[in-house]
Amino acid sequence: MKTENIKQTVRILWQGLGVAAMVLGLMAGNASAQGAFSKEDAIKKVFSGADKIVKKRIRLTTSQRAAIGKLTTQTIRDKTMSFYIGKKGGQAMGYAVMEAVKNRSWTMRYIVVMNEDGTVQNVEVLDLEGPRANWGIQSDSWLQQFSGMNADSDFQSVSAVNGAFVSVRTITAGVRKVASAYRVIFLDKVK
Secondary structure, three states: OHHHHHHHHHHHHHHHHHHHHHHHHHHHHOOOOOOOOOHHHHHHHHOOOOOEEEEEEEEOOHHHHHHHHHHHOOOOOOOEEEEEEEEEOOEEEEEEEEEEEEEOOEEEEEEEEEOOOOOEEEEEEEEEOOOHHHHHHHOHHHHHHHOOOOOOOOHHHOOOOOOOHHHHHHHHHHHHHHHHHHHHHHHOOOO
């Protein structure tokens, strides 16, 4: 009889913990659009002080897609890429690409800004849906590790964020793709 009471008590506790976890998950995990920016605001922010911002939409050729894919070891399905070029005094401040990707079942938008020499200037997560565990990828300290990387960098050296494995891989692959596309299109000038 005593064993049956203990089993019933444990069952009730487990059910209570399950309900508590579900409630906490709903409260914390479904927050969306953390730090959301409109596309225009994001471009203005990364190119603050620019006299002019030019959008250059590039239709990727088969050769360009193959070259980008070879550098990234990814299959490149994009047919076009849009680069935003911030200019000050007629000189390019940088080239930005905004990406929106599906990360498991939620969406993430981020922007990668490239220097003219093909190195990453900075990366910024614009908005992110999903569990709180992914919010660590929005920290400046984590994003700064991409600064200075280029298409030839060791992207496997990017540090992890506890609880955000998929998000880390998604952003890392995206930054590598942008760096590789910049190299293929602007530096190597593959046609």
